[in-house]
Amino acid sequence: MVDKDAGWTSHDVVARARKVLGTRRVGHAGTLDPGATGVLVLGVGRVTRVLRFLSALPKSYVGEIVLGVETTTLDDQGEVVARHDMAHVGPEDVARAATGLVGHIEQVPPMVSAVSVGGRRLHELAREGIEVERAARPVTVHRFDVTPVPGAPGVYRAEVECSSGTYVRVLAADLGAALGGGAHLRALRRTAVGSFTLAEARPVDAVELLAPATALRDYPSLVVDDELAVAVGHGKVLPRTAFGLPDGVVVPTRPAGALPSPVDPREGPWAVLDRHGALLAVYQCHRDATVKPAMVLPPPDQA
Secondary structure: OEEEOOOOOHHHHHHHHHHHHOOOOEEEEOOOOOOOEEEEEEEEHHHHHHHHHHHOOOEEEEEEEEEOEEEOOOEOOOOEEEEOOOOOOOHHHHHHHHHOOOEEEEEOOOOOOOOEEOOEEHHHHHHOOOOOOOOOEEEEEEEEEEEEOOOOOOEEEEEEEEOOOOOHHHHHHHHHHHOOOOEEEEEEEEEEEOOEEHHHOEOHHHOOOOOHHHHOOOOOEEEOOHHHHHHHHOOOOEEHHHHOOOOOOEOOOOOOOOOOOOOEOOOEOEEEEOOOOOEEEEEEEOOOOEEEEEEEOOOHHHO
């Protein structure tokens, strides 16, 4: 897990990690904008297969919202496109407007983003000066707290906990619009991906590898015996009773203050571990009373 520096793209971090670790098989879970810093979870070797489950975890951020100025990218990396006199807006107004953006909401992805429309990345189209219609997407904002930054009129520190796929830049812009003007985001820092926090993150040149089972610590887990481990290793569709479900589901202990889990422990996905605690696969509900693998992790010697 890396603490990404400003100015690096997520791909830059992956490229550097490949050199540091001496392998081409490196990926990341959850893109961070070049100007943003903070937690970027990497997967190495066979563990790249579990990255999609990490990408689904909720995220935490801190940043600063600047009222009165809109930019092309919705952050301080873009060009200014509009200015608004918002000197009349006070902290109570900002806090009230932020409350209206908490819960299940819809966001329109920004043009400068990795979202694909018609087979093209939006940021590619934006570089060509093309703007296209984007459908709003449902996201969940669990917390959106804003407080004035001392000595910086019109600037507010934001603390956000949100579902995967939420754009904090869009939250900032929508907050400005809700206040009758505009706004942009600066100094964005991701402080957590699920239970993975800055306390565990390292510079990319000092990156440390975690066990595959640890990578899925935010998911419910099931421990199987040696006989069932063989069937799981072959990716067999199994009856729920083979795992002792639903009573056999074990919800792992999560760190205090961890974000809400995107997983229903009764329905999965579940991390399936052997009796030594090694990750074998990720299983999920199938039709009728069966479960099937969403991913089977090959043994190290077969990866």
